[in-house]
Amino acid sequence: DIQMTQSPSSLSASVGDRVTITCQASHPISNFLNWYQQKPGKVPKLLIYGASNLETGVPSRFSGHGSGTDFTLTISSLQPEDFATYFCQQYDRLPLTFGGGTKVEIK
Amino acid sequence: EVQLLESGGGVVHPGGSMRLSCAASGFTFRSHAMNWVRQAPGKGLEWVSSIVASGGRTFDADSVKGRFVISRDNSQNTLDLEMNTLRADDTAVYYCVKGRYGDPKSEFDSWGLGTLVIVSS
Numbered sequence: 001d002i003q004m005t006q007s008p009s010s011l012s013a014s015v016g017d018r019v020t021i022t023c024q025a026s027h028p029i030s031n032f033l034n035w036y037q038q039k040p041g042k043v044p045k046l047l048i049y050g051a052s053n054l055e056t057g058v059p060s061r062f063s064g065h066g067s068g069t070d071f072t073l074t075i076s077s078l079q080p081e082d083f084a085t086y087f088c089q090q091y092d093r094l095p096l097t098f099g100g101g102t103k104v105e106i107k
Numbered sequence: 108e109v110q111l112l113e114s115g116g117g118v119v120h121p122g123g124s125m126r127l128s129c130a131a132s133g134f135t136f137r138s139h140a141m142n143w144v145r146q147a148p149g150k151g152l153e154w155v156s157s158i159v160a161s162g163g164r165t166f167d168a169d170s171v172k173g174r175f176v177i178s179r180d181n182s183q184n185t186l187d188l189e190m191n192t193l194r195a196d197d198t199a200v201y202y203c204v205k206g207r208y209g210d211p212k213s214e215f216d217s218w219g220l221g222t223l224v225i226v227s228s
Contacts, residue, residue: 034214036152043202043221044152049214087152091212094166096142096154 002027002090006099012107019075021102023088028068032092035064035073038101039084047086048073078104109133109217111203116222123193123226129186129203129219137161137181140206142215143188145199145224155201156188160209171197193226200224 003026013019023033031051036044046055048064051071061076075082083106088099115127127143143155156177157166165177176189186203203219 032212036215038152043218044215045218046214046216049207049216055214055216089152089154089215091214094157094211095168096157096211098152098154101151 001095002029002093002097004088004090004097004099006086006088006102008102009100010103010105012105013078014107015078015080017078017107019078019082019104021073021086021088021104023066023071023073023099025069025071025090025092029090029092031067032090033064033066033071034089034091035062036087036089037082037084038087044087075104109205111205111217111219113201113203113219113222116201116224118225118227119193120228121194121226124189124191125193125224127188127190127201127203127222127224131184131186131203131205134205134217136179136184138209140209140211140213141177141179141186142204142206142211143175143177143186144202144204144215144218145197146202146221147196147199150199153199157206157211158186159211166211190224193224195226198224198226 005024033051035048038044052064112130142157200221202221204215205217207213
């Protein structure tokens with residue numbers, strides 16, 4: 001199975017900050033990597049697919065980069081509505097696996 | 108608008124069975140892989156099962172293999188998950204999730220609200 005390791009597990013940041021979350025795959029997955037956002041009590045929402053493609057309707061302050069084993073999700077200027085937990089997920093091979101999540105909290 | 112409405116959750120004793128259903132609308136159901144993803148209370152996301160668009164192939168996580176069965180009815184636009192020999196660690200919110208394409212190896216682009224399954228004596 002491909003293990004997905006996210007870091008940090010949590011972070012505190014202020015509105016306007018640039019935030020970067022990393023996700024590392026235990027085996028190369030090309031660009032078969034998605035990012036999801038989950039707000040408290042809400043359903044996960046697809047943000048980025050194929051490592052760097054912005055899902056329709058997602059603000060351009062979100063961006064994804066990477067290929068192979070190392071990936072990043074960047075929020076260029078954190079907004080109040082961005083405080084949430086973010087998960088990466090690989091879909092290169094089954095079983096599909098998620099990272100453990102990164103909780104972005106208000107400083 | 109895509110809508111995925113799960114039903115069938117509740118409390119069940121360890122060793123018991125439960126069937127979850129998902130009613131889909133707002134898209135061409137027969138063209139998309141469908142999935143179940145679960146989230147234990149306060150925990151992360153765990154892929155459970157997938158079924159290809161045609162229904163001809165299914166895939167399961169090792170943690171549920173031999174106990175859970177995913178199925179779909181493309182004439183009724185419904186997805187099911189039959190869960191048997193339930194254990195305490197199956198307690199979670201179960202999400203019905205639409206895949207972007209017909210193969211399970213694609214992004215999850217729409218999620219239902221989820222249904223809570225509690226396995227407890």
